[in-house]
Amino acid sequence: MGKNKVTAAQADGVNYNRAKTWQIALAMMTGAGQMTFYMLMTSATYIGNANFGILVAVTGIIITASRLFDGITDPIVAYVIERFNSKYGKIRIFMMLGWAFMAVATTLMCNIFPGFGFTGGAGIVTFIIAYMLYIIGYTFVSVSTSITGNVMTNDPGQRPTLSVWSTVYSYLTPMIMSMISMVVILPKYDNIQGTPYFKELNLVVVIVSLVFYLISCIGIAPYDKPENFEGVSLDKSAEERPAFRDMIALIKENKELQRYMIAACSDKLAQTIGSASVVSTMLFGIWLGSMSMSTILSAIAMLPSIVFAIIGAKIAAKKGNMGAMCIWTRICIVLNILYALFLVIAPVSEIGGLMNGTASSVAAAGALAGIFVIFNFGNNGVKMVVSVATNALRMDIVDYELDRTGKYMPATVSATYSFVDKFISAFGATIATACVSLIGYTTTTPQQGDPLTAGVKIVTIFLLVGCPIIGWGCTLLSMRNSKLTRVKMIEIQKNIADKKAAILASGETK
Numbered sequence: 001m002g003k004n005k006v007t008a009a010q011a012d013g014v015n016y017n018r019a020k021t022w023q024i025a026l027a028m029m030t031g032a033g034q035m036t037f038y039m040l041m042t043s044a045t046y047i048g049n050a051n052f053g054i055l056v057a058v059t060g061i062i063i064t065a066s067r068l069f070d071g072i073t074d075p076i077v078a079y080v081i082e083r084f085n086s087k088y089g090k091i092r093i094f095m096m097l098g099w100a101f102m103a104v105a106t107t108l109m110c111n112i113f114p115g116f117g118f119t120g121g122a123g124i125v126t127f128i129i130a131y132m133l134y135i136i137g138y139t140f141v142s143v144s145t146s147i148t149g150n151v152m153t154n155d156p157g158q159r160p161t162l163s164v165w166s167t168v169y170s171y172l173t174p175m176i177m178s179m180i181s182m183v184v185i186l187p188k189y190d191n192i193q194g195t196p197y198f199k200e201l202n203l204v205v206v207i208v209s210l211v212f213y214l215i216s217c218i219g220i221a222p223y224d225k226p227e228n229f230e231g232v233s234l235d236k237s238a239e240e241r242p243a244f245r246d247m248i249a250l251i252k253e254n255k256e257l258q259r260y261m262i263a264a265c266s267d268k269l270a271q272t273i274g275s276a277s278v279v280s281t282m283l284f285g286i287w288l289g290s291m292s293m294s295t296i297l298s299a300i301a302m303l304p305s306i307v308f309a310i311i312g313a314k315i316a317a318k319k320g321n322m323g324a325m326c327i328w329t330r331i332c333i334v335l336n337i338l339y340a341l342f343l344v345i346a347p348v349s350e351i352g353g354l355m356n357g358t359a360s361s362v363a364a365a366g367a368l369a370g371i372f373v374i375f376n377f378g379n380n381g382v383k384m385v386v387s388v389a390t391n392a393l394r395m396d397i398v399d400y401e402l403d404r405t406g407k408y409m410p411a412t413v414s415a416t417y418s419f420v421d422k423f424i425s426a427f428g429a430t431i432a433t434a435c436v437s438l439i440g441y442t443t444t445t446p447q448q449g450d451p452l453t454a455g456v457k458i459v460t461i462f463l464l465v466g467c468p469i470i471g472w473g474c475t476l477l478s479m480r481n482s483k484l485t486r487v488k489m490i491e492i493q494k495n496i497a498d499k500k501a502a503i504l505a506s507g508e509t510k
Contacts, residue, residue: 015497016155019223026219027152028165030095030145033212034138035173037102039181040110040205041134043193050194051114052123062124066131071422073139078415079244081144089224091151092217094144099213101137103206105130110202114195146414148220149395151228154493156320156486159395160313163388167309171302180204231406232499247412250401257397257413262478263325264390264417265424270471271383272428274464278436278446282460285448287343288372289352297376308381312388320486321393326479328385329472335382339375340465348372349452396484396492403492406499431467435459 019027048059077094084090109130118126149162181201189197250257273279284294316324342348351369353359394417398410436446439455450456 016158016493017153018155018158019152021161023219023222024152024158024162025165026215027148028162028169029212029216029219030141030148031166032169032173033099033209033216034141035170036177036205036209036212037106037134037138039174039177040106040201043198044131046193047109047198048127050198051110052127053119054123054127058124059127062128062131066128066135067422069132070135070139071419073136074143074415074419074422075247075412077136077139077143078411079247081147081411082247082409085226085229087226089226090229091144091147091220091224094140095213095216095220098137098140098142098144099209101140102134103137103210105134105137106202106205108133110195110198114199142418143411143415145216146394146418147229147410148223149392150398150410151223152220154399154496156392156396156489157317160316160321160388160392163391164306164309164313166391167384167388168306171305175302177205177208229408231408232402232496232503246405246407247409249405250407250409250412251416254397254401254404256400256482256484257416259478259482260393260397261417261420263475264394265420266471266474266478267386267390267468268421268471269424269428270468273432273467276429276432276463278432278441279460279463281446281448282436282456283464284352286446286450286452286456287348287460289349289448290355291448293351293355297373301377301380304377304381305384308384309388311381312385315385316389316392318486320484320489321389321396322479322482322484323486324389325386325393326476328382328389329475332379332382332386333469333472335375335378336465336469339379340461342371342375343461344457346371393484396489399489399492399496400484403495403499432463435463 044063045056045059048054048062049056054062081090081094084094086093109127113126113130149159152162153159181204185200185204186193186197188200280294281291285291312324312328315328318324319327346368348368350359350361350365351372354362354365354369359365394413395410398408398413401413402408436459439453439459446456
């Protein structure tokens with residue numbers, strides 16, 4: 001194995017910094033910790049109602065309005081992290097600070113405030129305070145851990161593997177936490193999601209997440225040190241720590257970041273629209289005639305997604321992240337056009353008949369179901385390849401900026417993307433709902449058993465396939481002049497290594 005690594009480095013002519021696989025596996029458990037809290041907070045409307053007496057509709061408004069605050073915290077936290085420096089690094093410090101905020105917030109929300117009997121206006125105020133603390137904590141963790149990939153490895157063959165581990169944890173953690181909450185804890189309280197249930201669930205979440213974050217600290221520790229956050233400028237007058245003007249300059253002048261923002265955010269908006277619950281209901285409940293098939297496919301989608309994440313990492317390692325993203329974006333477009341044609345031409349309602357026992361021909365329905373499953377899993381798979389390459393490309397942009405200006409600002413790059421991503425994604429459900437209203441669903445939402453009209457078919461195709469194709473088209477247009485090829489990234493890594501060597505030789509290490 002060691003021989004292969006040396007050979008790969010010699011092939012590129014770069015002495016890459018690599019992390020051990022077990023270190024990456026442990027470091028990426030930050031995602032498991034975040035997902036643990038996320039699983040609790042998906043019940044925020046129930047928590048608001050049970051613990052504070054807040055109407056479900058009001059809780060929904062509070063959570064929706066909090067997206068603005070959530071977006072604002074990203075650049076603020078990024079600025080703090082970029083300016084902070086200590087002999088203990090920064091990732092672990094801010095990650096554990098974020099955990100503390102989230103732990104305090106959810107404990108106030110589930111264990112402490114309910115004991116005071118806050119209701120009415122007081123209930124709304126205290127719930128908002130706790131929820132804002134949670135958002136601050138979540139942002140600290142998200143922004144600080146987004147730096148992990150850059151400081152652990154600059155090997156283009158290894159960076160995409162971080163997304164593989166993230167994918168594994170993002171599937172396994174919800175599964176485990178759902179089992180704990182729904183099978184172990186909820187039955188103890190007569191299957192009622194009330195205050196006693198949330199008290200115990202919160203304690204479990206706080207403890208389990210702490211374990212995940214501490215394990216993550218073990219993986220990150222060897223790389224979370226001051227020298228890994230230094231710039232590569234030889235200019236003595238250059239500011240040691242990135243200033244606010246540097247962050248603004250990055251956004252205004254870094255063309256590669258701008259291209260990435262258009263590509264990644266247009267994709268995210270399109271995917272958010274396509275994955276809206278109303279779209280799933282129209283496809284499975286109305287068109288196919290069986291919502292149970294959606295549940296089955298979701299349950300078994302984990303393994304294919306992980307497999308494609310691994311495939312995506314290998315492709316990105318060979319083609320470069322930008323190259324892999326563009327190649328597989330084209331494949332996504334072609335596959336989805338074929339998927340749309342299949343839905344329009346084939347009698348796919350027979351698939352629901354197979355599930356419900358009403359198919360006119362079991363053999364024909366079975367064949368259609370097989371083709372549909374292939375399209376469904378294939379579509380998710382190619383999207384996963386694009387996602388792996390897209391995530392790794394963000395690390396390349398950090399290194400591009402480091403080479404371009406000498407400033408190391410991974411938190412700013414991540415926060416800029418996160419801010420725009422959250423802002424745009426918030427419109428996803430709104431766009432889907434607006435489109436559905438055009439075909440008559442103004443006072444009700446689509447339900448299984450509703451008539452399959454031409455309007456339902458058209459809107460389903462547009463939201464499920466049309467919007468993603470538009471997003472992928474934006475990706476190809478925005479990235480067509482990108483310079484971040486695999487060859488260019490090798491050159492960038494050489495430049496960074498040479499600049500660091502020059503700093504050491506001149507005795508000007510910061």
